[in-house]
Amino acid sequence: MLSTASPTGSSGSPTATPPATGTPDPPGAVPSAAFDLATAAVEAALAAGARFADARVVDRRHEALTARDGDLRQLSQTTEAGIGVRALVGDGWGFAALADPTGERDARATGERAVAVARASAAVRAPGAPGRRRVELLPVPPQRGGWSSGCARDPFDVPLAEKADLLVGVTQAMRRAGGSAVGVAEALSAAWDTRTAYVSSEGARVGQHVRETGAGMHCLALGEHEVQRRSYPAFRGQYGTRGWELVDELDLPAHADRIAEEAAALLSAPLCPSGETTLLLGGEQMSLQIHESVGHAIELDRILGWEAAYAGTSWLDLSRLGDLRFGSELMNITIDPTIPGALGSFGYDDEGTPAAARDAVRDGVWTGVLSGRDSAALAGYDHAGSVRADGYGRLPMVRMTNVGLEPGPHSLEEIVAATDDGVLMEHNRSWSIDDKRLDFQFGCEIGWEVKAGKRGRMLRNPSYTGTGPVFWNSLDMLAGREPGEWRAWGTPNCGKGQPGQVGHTGHGAAPARFTGVRVGVRG
């Protein structure tokens, strides 16, 4: 039997209530044998001296196809299965993982190894200086349930030939439409099927089945001195916790000619001017702006200094939570893993906390953080729910879920019409931000001059730079009023952690306008 011992002393009662937006896990999606392995690992960790332990048995399939210039260049299928165990001994955490455990003996050995690692952690004092406080976990009632993401068309059931024909076909179309200017045309699709059994020493037992799908395409126009790129629907594709229906809806073939022609045209377009101006951003670029300058800044582990040496810290000071003005009153950011189909959606995070929506910024004031049970307890924060891991072999840590900007009261057409002099930029080409998430610089694929309320000529090499709160306080118009302007964009490659982890996050965004922004930064 599992112990119900809790480091907080208040484990609460098991609950069978699934998260509000979840679909009860269909029987068999996560096999009972996976729960048996997780249970054995947790029991072994407790027997070896852990005061808390949890285990995830994860079985993940991944498929990726890449077509380039009329050929299928990559068809890759991977399966990854294993167990990852966390153990808390005294105030030291340990994590051990093993691929493909062959039985409960392997699982128990992994649990014991996590304890041995945790004991070594105690050799150097626990974090949280100057507090050096005891590691505690925010109380979360142990969950017993399951959740599956929605999926109308299982991506692994779609014939490979159909996928390959689609991707190869759009690369041929881009090369045709771009003529001799377009030297590279590439299209990709990706799908993941992840089944997780989670068990904790507090009595949690949660099964989760998440399917994620995405696709995209881009082309490169090669000039004598420059390379220009155009993408659709986003610079690395669009992704969601959905099935192949997402790819069908993207309708890649309908956009192949346009982006190829735009890439070719960019080679001879005028340079984006340098100086301060009014900046209009498309929704896709807004999603990355949110990801980099808001999402990472509100990660509680960064704020506490746990990522100081690598990912970095945050300019946000916890003592200002609730009164710090982050942006203008149009800025309303939510942390919401319950958005159906968004890439950062789930039923439970990777320490068993049920998904729930929270405010991060309300009317421009900073009000919330992304947190886990230990970081929340240390910071005196009242909720967790944003701890995730990249597969079985990586330690669950604070990650974004869906961190998005709520739709605004304007339309893009209205924003353009209201702009006397500015630049509209779309689709990210490069991104860089400092380790406190303050100073950013983004390059975009394409820009347009905006003069006297009208979109004018195309501009090449558009870029802009700024400082987080100054930039967000200059937000004066926000679209989302018209259908399709607000969208939950998926980011499939959010890097964090050591060893490195790749996270999947979602970002609701719509076109927006900012004033007094420095654009046209050159090297």
Add this chain to the structure above:
Amino acid sequence: MSTQDVHQQHGATRRPDAVVERVLDEVRRQGGPEAEAVVRTDHHRLALTRFAGSGIHQNTEDDRTTVHLRVALDGGRSASVSTTSTTTTALADLVGAALAAARLSPRDAAWPGLAGPAPAAAGAGPDDATAGAGPAERAALVAAFVEAAGGLETAGYAQTTLLTSAVADTAGLHARAASTGAVVDGIARALPASGLDGNPPDASFRADGVGRAAARSLADLDAAALGARAARRARAQAAPAQPLRRGELPVVLEPSAVLDVVAGLLSSAFSGRGLVEGTSGIRLGEQQLDPALTLLDDPLDPASTALPFDTEGTPASRTELVRDGVPRAVTTDRRTAAALRATRSGLPALPTTAGAHDASDTWGPVAQAPALSPGRGGSVDELVAGLEHGLLVCDLWYTRLAEARRSVWTGLTRNGTFLVRDGEVVGPVGVLRFTQSYLEALAPGAVVVGSQTEALPRALTFGAAGTARVVVPPLRLARWNVTGGAAT
């Protein structure tokens, strides 16, 4: 204890060469004699201890065996599959899935074929003590770093890795090797005296200094020296900030900053894919860079943490990417090597390098063990002494390619940036943004190369091997374009 013993102690049940032979047998059984296949098995043990607030807060060990298989039918219908399961049933399923996927694939006209048999290259091999290191050894490294920082808050990690890999193909290739690596990488954090505007700094801000090193053997890491170095830099960085205007300035880049420049160039300009596709601005055979610069990829160096072959089984060799400022080669995998041969008829043949990794199809080949040769510029202090007015940059952060052909990158300084006047460090200048063409920064006449190299950790590829050991000296550059973070 042998490396196989270490792997078995942590759950690996089958030798990697036995697994690859089993898979090749299965390919022949299911796919017939015409099926081409290359299979690789990696036993990878990755152990990493992180610390923050001067205490260990994350401590992980991951043991996994991964089998990678690529098959090709009809001379170009190919598919790649991988699994973390090595049971007989799982391996048979793996082969079945690969063949089924390949049959459905369109024919790839650019399929480069298999490596085939080749003389085995002798790599550095593993260090037994590093292979067998446990959490106590890593904790000791952390403790030494923390102690040497003299009471400053510290953060970072200590890591050990053991990789045993076997690769074989249906054309007769068989190779097996193991490697180890160890890393200590951390910062010390001091309270800054003031912000850039002279006002008291925000409570969340710290002045950081860094100390980092990578080695094949744990015994070659001096964590205390790294902690002391990080603390010295942090204390210097905590002095009152100096004003600075945006624009071009000469700089001295410490090795950690040079590492970022070299890694950026390797992933783009010196990647064979960039040259094939026309995005690289490298001009092979021309005096494009300063004559003081020689860049090697040398996985066979006795101190290397790399394997003596890449993920396609191509044997590693010592390759001069740049000799005396003249680009001589780019990093290739089999596909880009074939494409370059096809497009460079009549030109001198390029060396074939072992640059394939698990994400080569997506990101292009990358060097495994880069080394920028030392020059005659002396130490960092001596390089600084030659600066009339400029910057000393200790580390770079979040560098991203902004313009491919000119290799323009933007990023920020981190862990120490100092104003230099008349050959002396005057004081810190805070975090600066730069937007700079790396190729132009290294142009003829613009570079002085320091005499002392450091071996530093860097994730260059996406495979199991992960962190590479990159050897670089400090550099003094005539121009560096500061575009932000300073007064206008």
